Amino acid sequence: MSGLRVVPTWRHGRERLYVCGPDGGNVAWYDRETGRVNLMGEDREEDVLAALKPFLTGPVTVGPPPVPTPAELARLTLHPDDDLAPNRPGEALLVAIDRDPGPVHRLRPDPRRRALTAEQTVGEALDRLEGAGWHTLHSLPLPGGDRIHHLLIGPGGLFAVHALYARKQRLHVADPMITLGRREPEPLLRRLRAEADRASYALTAEVRPVLAPVGPADVRLTAPPRGIRVLQEPELTTLARQGGVLKPADVEALHAMARDRNTWGRV
Incomplete structure (x- = not known):
């Protein structure tokens, strides 16, 4: 078991699913509107996708968070x-x-x-x-x-x-x-x-x-x-x-x- 859990949040009408570790820290988040999974660390990619599997609504792009504007x-x-x-x-x-x-x-x-x-x-x-x-x-x-x-x-x-x-x-x-x-x-x-x-x-x-x-x-x-x-x-x-x-x-x-x-x- 990876110990990861998925926490949904809403902001300005957009849903974002955070993947949290056992300590409560964010490991990744999934933005349904853009179809992107943002990883804080590449070593957890398989565990993150497994935890998100029930929530994925189509093809997704996986990678590190975008550079802030x-x-x-x-x-x-x-x-x-x-x-x-x-x-x-x-x-x-x-x-x-x-x-x-x-x-x-x-x-x-x-x-x-x-x-x-x-x-x-x-x-x-x-x-x-x-x-x-x-x-x-x-x-x-x-x-x-x-x-x-x-x-x-x-x-x-x-x-x-x-x-x-x-x-x-x-x-x-x-x-x-x-x-x-x-x-x-x-x-x-x-x-x-x-x-x-x-x-x-x-x-x-x-x-x-x-x-x-x-x-x-x-x-x-x-x-x-x-x-x-x-x-x-x-x-x-x-x-x-x-x-x-x-x-x-x-x-x-x-x-x-x-x-x-x-x-x-x-x-």
Whole structure:
């Protein structure tokens, strides 16, 4: 008996099977999507393939792990406190509500919780694009207290997506103003352009703004907003249908740069 055991894991919708030794250390891993078995040491190849045999779904390539790309090396050297990739949708709001839940009895719902619902709804929709060559980062802090709700990076380019809670309310968009229900109009589109411009400066790549209203009763546009797409949550998947802008290596490099907190401190 080799004493090897197979431990399946999931990350961003992709399955990876790790082969562990008796001491718990990784001996190899099998990536089903690429059909490759990566060996930490060639002397265990026969034992590894025997342990993986029930899990193999077709022909596989066997060899040492690929050489890390510059983007992967940057990720490996990034301090955990500076890594923004683990941020959950609405991370900043989750932290704020945890620190100050507010009064138990309120005449009106806490607007932070409505905003959180919007960011979580949009964030979950964008996270479902992972595994198709796209990455999403959430709640990216900007100097001055501003935030980019979601940054989508993939073959079709970069998008700064702003979630807006609009449940059962009419949304009227008249660039640069938006009017939600009976509220006073506000120049939200001007702010979204400014945030996208700051992101473009930080990443030295074009970032396009997207307004994502969640649950509106109706969306009315006086005219298409200049340079901004307005997409409801079910329509966000259309962003992933675009391609031909960035190569896979460029996507990974921009993702590695964007997940570093220090990238955003100079905008």
